[in-house]
Amino acid sequence: MQVNIKMSSVAGAAWKAVKPHIPMIKFRKGGLSELAHGAPQPAIAGAVPSPxxxxxxxxxxxxxxxxxxxxxxxxxxxxxxxxxxxxDYINRGGPA
Incomplete structure (x- = not known):
């Protein structure tokens, strides 16, 4: 039983040592959801969108x-x- 306690404490210490990270990948604003829903159209002053x-x-x-x-x-x-x-080599399955 002593071994399991030591192993769990070592795993717990390692887990605490992991620091939060900043993702290195930068995604464009909107991503795929913008493609699925369509990009928002800029509003023109006084213009009424036609149905x-x-x-x-x-x-x-x-x-x-x-x-x-x-x-x-x-x-x-x-x-x-x-x-x-x-x-011929391929057809016979390799060296003959």
Whole structure:
């Protein structure tokens, strides 16, 4: 029973030694919740928002990069062709 008391006191001392930390990652104001709910529109003096105006959706706010097909890949990033010797090695499952 003495061992358990010592272990718990050591763990408790280690826990007390942990100091609160400041996160190093800085997030943009609003984050993902702003994308989901739409960015707030700045108010213009005297302007009344029209109910017929479409609201921006979260899908419209996210822009995607164009997808490159295999034939559009630059030569320096393409795979080199597999030789017949490599094909045979793969098909037999390794060295014979």
């Amino acid at each position: 017929a105006a479409p609201k921006p959706s979260a899908a419209a706010a996210i822009q995607t990069a164009p997808v490159l097909e295999e034939w559009q890949t630059p030569l320096k990033y393409r795979r080199r062709p597999i030789t017949q010797e490599e094909i």
